[in-house]
Amino acid sequence: MTSLSESPAAPAPPAPSADVRLRLYRSMVEMRAFEKRAYDLFLQGLVKGTSHLGLGQEAVAAGFGVALRPEDYTFCTYRGHNHTLARGVPMAPVMAELMGRQLGLMAGKGGSMHLTSIPHRMMGSYAIVGAHLTIANGAAWSSKLRGAPEVTVCFFGDGTTNIGAFHEALNLAAVWQLPIVFVCENNRWMEYTPISSVTAVAHPAAGRAPAYGLDPILIDGNDADATFAAAASALERARAGGGPSLIEAETYRHGGHSRADPGKYRPDDEVAAWLARDPIPTYRARLVAAGVDEGALVRVEEAAQEAVDEATEQAMASPPPDLALVHRDVFSDGGATWRR
């Protein structure tokens, strides 16, 4: 990668254990299978509204998902299917949410862009660029005040680094020395515009880290070993009271920005180069080369496929949400009544 080679080479971290590697692979394979199905359902008109796939970016969510402890918090964006699954949220309610069914994770009230599962400490997917960085700080602040050994991880895209909330959030996290890890998934594109055309520095996150007194950390976001290592070290640092980290993970989305966008605005050779670096087959090859039994990998792949099939069935079988939900949960009494 040009951009990676431009930056000082970090020493390769030690490879994770075989068990961790298998978990990383399983996690990526599940995400991939899930999102391919979501795309099919979108084309069939069964996923209404919009959906933003993370196809190609799985290694980031997987690396963190495996490194996180159950008590840690995740905040992510509208492109959050992967991060949600990575926290162990079951597939069926996620699929059902995309389809606007009663079984949905939020019974259809949030939709694809707002996946949230508080029991899994998946604290929400946010659709206004930048806002959730400030909210994630609040969870980390709360952990600190409560003296709880929890860390908050907050994912966002390259384009997000140019909005005001990014700046406010990073500065506050640094000043308050919060236990938080900010993860910028630099997939080189905002919606249809390249990040390089609208950003004053080459590395939108790493290039800004010193403005918050932080070390620039640039990693290969398509390498699950690298994302896991970066996650483990940043989480440890945060848990030990070392304050925030800002990690820029270089990656690429295989498809378009959202819905049925074919992503045709991107140069063919750029797309081809990144497809060749698909995080899943490359990781599979690495595991096989390292002596992992291919049968085990095949079983992982088959299990993921079965899980997706089952989730799809369950979601399809679910009815549309109860219409009474329109008037529920505006307020904590369960209702929507603004008058008395």
Place this chain on the structure above:
Amino acid sequence: MTSLSESPAAPAPPAPSADVRLRLYRSMVEMRAFEKRAYDLFLQGLVKGTSHLGLGQEAVAAGFGVALRPEDYTFCTYRGHNHTLARGVPMAPVMAELMGRQLGLMAGKGGSMHLTSIPHRMMGSYAIVGAHLTIANGAAWSSKLRGAPEVTVCFFGDGTTNIGAFHEALNLAAVWQLPIVFVCENNRWMEYTPISSVTAVAHPAAGRAPAYGLDPILIDGNDADATFAAAASALERARAGGGPSLIEAETYRHGGHSRADPGKYRPDDEVAAWLARDPIPTYRARLVAAGVDEGALVRVEEAAQEAVDEATEQAMASPPPDLALVHRDVFSDGGATWRR
């Protein structure tokens, strides 16, 4: 100054010409005399509302005021008396505006925090922290699109560097290579809280410049020669198509944040150290040492005092604004009518 010595020493720029030096001195003396009077009038209850004095910070506004061309644009904050006078706006309407009189620069409709004089290209004083940085970009963008050799200068405080609009404005200016100079007057305090306690880097502006691909520029904001030199070089760069600059000028406000605030929250030794570096007597001593006739300086001082006296008289003689103004100039037809 500790903080200055921490940073790499810049080679001393050549001293400005004797004529420029006298203009710098005059400008500072006028500002000082004007603001002292404004403070007296505030204590007498004749300046209503609020007012934010720049006593002690005159060298920044003066350096730029002298270096600017008539076609250049200025944007500043609620602490903008100095910058307004520095553009040649007469004292009487400024004083009258502070007092809420018909003669006021905006006939009392804006008040102390919103001084604006479009004919002087003093494009406004803005009271929401950070906003005007984005607006100043617009003027610079317009100059660039129109092919006009105008430069925009935008002043703001240290506290402003932590709000989102700062980040968005700096990035856009850099990406669009706008002819603009951002000047952070770091007076070490926001309202009553020290900037160092809420900022992740030691130099709130200079420490962030690299995040926008800009050089860190840190100057002694109490030295009119230094502010003039920095202004001249940044203006030249911008006019030549070299894009934006971000200058951090270290300075101090002698009084409190606003109104009658005595500024007691600041350590006595800090205040004393900065009072000893008052930009006006130190500059006067430098001029005298350089052989400038003291009589000329005294004449400048007397003239400033007379101008302030005259402005005060004119302002006091002016009646309150015509009450019909309440309903004027919401819209361009001169009126406030939202219905038909």
Place this chain on the structure above:
Amino acid sequence: MAEMTYRDAVAYGIAQEMARDPSVVFLGEDIGSAGGVFKATVGLQERFGKGRVVDTPISEQAILGAAMGAAMTGLRPIAEIMFSDFFAVCWDIVANEIAKARYMTNGQVALPLVIRSGNGGGARFGAQHSQSVENWAMAIPGLKVVAPSTPSDVVGLLAAAVRDPDPVLFFEQKSLYATKGDVPDGELVDELGKAAVVRHGPAATVVALAAMVPRALAAADELAREGIEVTVIDLRSLVPLDVTTVATSVAATGHLVTVEENPRLCGWGAEVASIVAEENLFDLDGPIVRVTTPHVPLPAADALEDAALPNVARIVEGVRRSLA
């Protein structure tokens, strides 16, 4: 006369103004090479160049600040805020800066600028991408607020907005982008602040805006089938507000029903209703009924969203309630 979509009318209208006046510039996210996320600005960058049609970073405050500063210094910018929900991230520039500059400077500053934005629900995008926020703008003194319901109104009102010396917020209803209508040939310039009476009938006055206009007309059709003929007014502009057209109609019908997409509290419907309750109370023969989205954030699922937004049945029922 050409038939075109509401979507295409946007680019057509912008092009009309950019071709006419070189000081008109256009900026926003993904508006240029991509032609806009709603494909409403296709072809403009090719035609007018990257200098005048500019893709920006995701920096809404910087976008609107740039528009304001440019408007102060000789340009006539059109800025896009992609979804009107995003006004919340740059509301300061709109409400505290753009709206107040002329007044605070005693008329020194003129801000001939337009801010276009995709507004409203119906696309199952969920609560953060579906709001109708024209009432946020109406509540701020110093802004003009326009919301067309047809392709020809898009063109004519956009031209009027661009030529207007005041800042105009121009709400394009997302659910109308795919609708079609005739646009007259030649230069089309409308007038801000004139409502259109789009259907005449003596039984009641139904006042609607944007996507609620076709729904109000459908409700009128349904009522007509049982012999109730209502007047339907398309407000088209909230500021200036055509109180005269509404009041004249209410004087004739004695009944007022407002139909708005925004949530219940403090919308333009409340404003119109309370103007009539103050100035024309004794013209009324029945209660003023407001049909709105209930006071809830919009849900994402299609079934839920459809249940939340005002529909023909609820408008019909609203008219009946006023007549009862």
Place this chain on the structure above:
Amino acid sequence: MAEMTYRDAVAYGIAQEMARDPSVVFLGEDIGSAGGVFKATVGLQERFGKGRVVDTPISEQAILGAAMGAAMTGLRPIAEIMFSDFFAVCWDIVANEIAKARYMTNGQVALPLVIRSGNGGGARFGAQHSQSVENWAMAIPGLKVVAPSTPSDVVGLLAAAVRDPDPVLFFEQKSLYATKGDVPDGELVDELGKAAVVRHGPAATVVALAAMVPRALAAADELAREGIEVTVIDLRSLVPLDVTTVATSVAATGHLVTVEENPRLCGWGAEVASIVAEENLFDLDGPIVRVTTPHVPLPAADALEDAALPNVARIVEGVRRSLA
């Protein structure tokens, strides 16, 4: 029973809640060592420590984001937005995030938080530091909106807000900070959504909020001198809105006058007026009159600001107009 200022009641009320519940934390600009720019939070940092009373950078989005995230994870934050005008720089966190989180997550997220803010005019601060923006908040589904008019209401309603499981925007009217009133001894906890009838009279119902309450009472005194006895209702809370108290009173008096400090269009007065025009039209014996600031940004000069804000004479005139 102690007499104290509205200003001191704020610190007193916050202290009551912080002493009771260790999960209550307080953050904002200059609130700690400086005791707040309005001196309304003096002594809290000394008493509760820098961990629980935190001075922040000038980063309103970060302040409210932190409050939201903390509320999601076990704390009950109170955040200060120094002047309510500054809601415009963080409106996204308020309107798109805090207001919608519970709904979008189908009830998974609770946000027990309070955002306090200095609201309103009268201090000659000019258009960017004088707005009454409670109507911005009222228009957003999911927020509760409170605005006390007396020191004891400050304490009691603040306690209710802090203990409420929903996000509450708590508007402190700047022009009331120096006013005094009695505050009962002991723990004081009020209830959200109950208006107070602060004066009884059969001629008309005058509904006011915050700084407009004393003005409405003064107007009532003046009208009483000519034998017109009106009812004055202090709404105290906009969401929940005590429609019952207003409607009951209007049923008795037949006349409604609303008095609000915010600019003309789409304020809470319009909402109240249109509710009555929909639900109680036939109780009315005269037009519903809204007394508001005209639809202009507030001017700075004392003479101009006084001419813009609703005053006793305009309220009296408004009542007369309804009775005419």
